[in-house]
Amino acid sequence: MSKNIIEIIGLTYKGIFNDFSIGLEENKFITIAGPNNCGKTTLLRMLDNQIDINNTITMYDIKLEDYKLTDLHQILKVIIPGEINYVTNTLEEELNHYLDLLNLSKDEKTKRYKKVIKELKLSKYQSSNLDSLDIKETIKVQLALAFIYNPSIIFIDDISVYFDKKELDTIIEILKQYQQENTTIVLVTSSLDIALQSDYLYVISDSNIMIEGNPIEIIEKDNIMNKAGLNLPFMIDLSVKLRDYELINCIEQDKDRMVDLLWK
Numbered sequence: 001m002s003k004n005i006i007e008i009i010g011l012t013y014k015g016i017f018n019d020f021s022i023g024l025e026e027n028k029f030i031t032i033a034g035p036n037n038c039g040k041t042t043l044l045r046m047l048d049n050q051i052d053i054n055n056t057i058t059m060y061d062i063k064l065e066d067y068k069l070t071d072l073h074q075i076l077k078v079i080i081p082g083e084i085n086y087v088t089n090t091l092e093e094e095l096n097h098y099l100d101l102l103n104l105s106k107d108e109k110t111k112r113y114k115k116v117i118k119e120l121k122l123s124k125y126q127s128s129n130l131d132s133l134d135i136k137e138t139i140k141v142q143l144a145l146a147f148i149y150n151p152s153i154i155f156i157d158d159i160s161v162y163f164d165k166k167e168l169d170t171i172i173e174i175l176k177q178y179q180q181e182n183t184t185i186v187l188v189t190s191s192l193d194i195a196l197q198s199d200y201l202y203v204i205s206d207s208n209i210m211i212e213g214n215p216i217e218i219i220e221k222d223n224i225m226n227k228a229g230l231n232l233p234f235m236i237d238l239s240v241k242l243r244d245y246e247l248i249n250c251i252e253q254d255k256d257r258m259v260d261l262l263w264k
Helices: 040-047 069-075 091-099 106-119 135-147 165-180 215-219 222-227 234-244 255-263
Strands: 004-013 017-025 029-033 057-059 076-079 153-157 184-189 200-205 208-213
Touching: 004 040, 017 029, 017 184, 017 208, 029 165, 040 076, 040 153, 040 184, 069 076, 076 135, 091 106, 091 135, 106 135, 135 165, 153 165, 165 184, 200 215, 200 222, 208 215, 208 222, 215 222
Parallel strands: 029 184, 029 200, 076 153, 153 184
Antiparallel strands: 004 017, 004 057, 200 208
16 A cells, blocks of 8 residues: 655645645655645745755655755755756766765666666766756756656656657656656646646645646646636647537547547
8 A cells, every 4th residue: 555755734834835734645646736936846945955844744754854964865856947056067977976975886876877868868968067058958967866866756846848748748758767666756837738647636726735636637627727827738628618518528638539539
């Protein structure tokens, strides 16, 4: 039976959260969605130990503040696009610096290095000055630096605004591979498109969880999504409207299958 890897109970913080509670199940692909300025990034900074919160967040039933930072950062990784401080100059140096901090054999270090370089297509940037990379490349570097740890949980903040659908699908495919290797993936976003590829969806509104459950079942409730300040993905929105007019009787995400349904 699965258990929660992270639990937040009764979080109250500066009018952003008011008695906020959430439990994130281990080894799941989870989306936390909410409109801009609802506190999503603030929550990630709390998890990353940038904001002190006492007695409200636990990981594996241990209070977050009771972890040594070195232990915490090997178990939990938080990626906020562009928020990174490099300790070396090039990607090769940066990856090797953090690999050297891990208790790994030389062969395992080499294996992990080659794996992240290949899967994120970073080969041509290995000798590049890290400060010269654009935001897309920087996010991929942040992902690479997280992946080399094989962490138990990775939080990623709103990357959908930086990548087109094809690029984003590729990243999600990689994330799902890590999920299969027992890493919990949590995507935090203001776009519901990305939520359709997750196992479980939480929607934040008015400083708390408004609704949670199966992504497709939640997203098709257009009145609730509109109340939360979130726009439905185009195909879901179209499906809901066509279903309301009794032109179709299901929610369809694929454009070609939608055309086939309408032509029947």
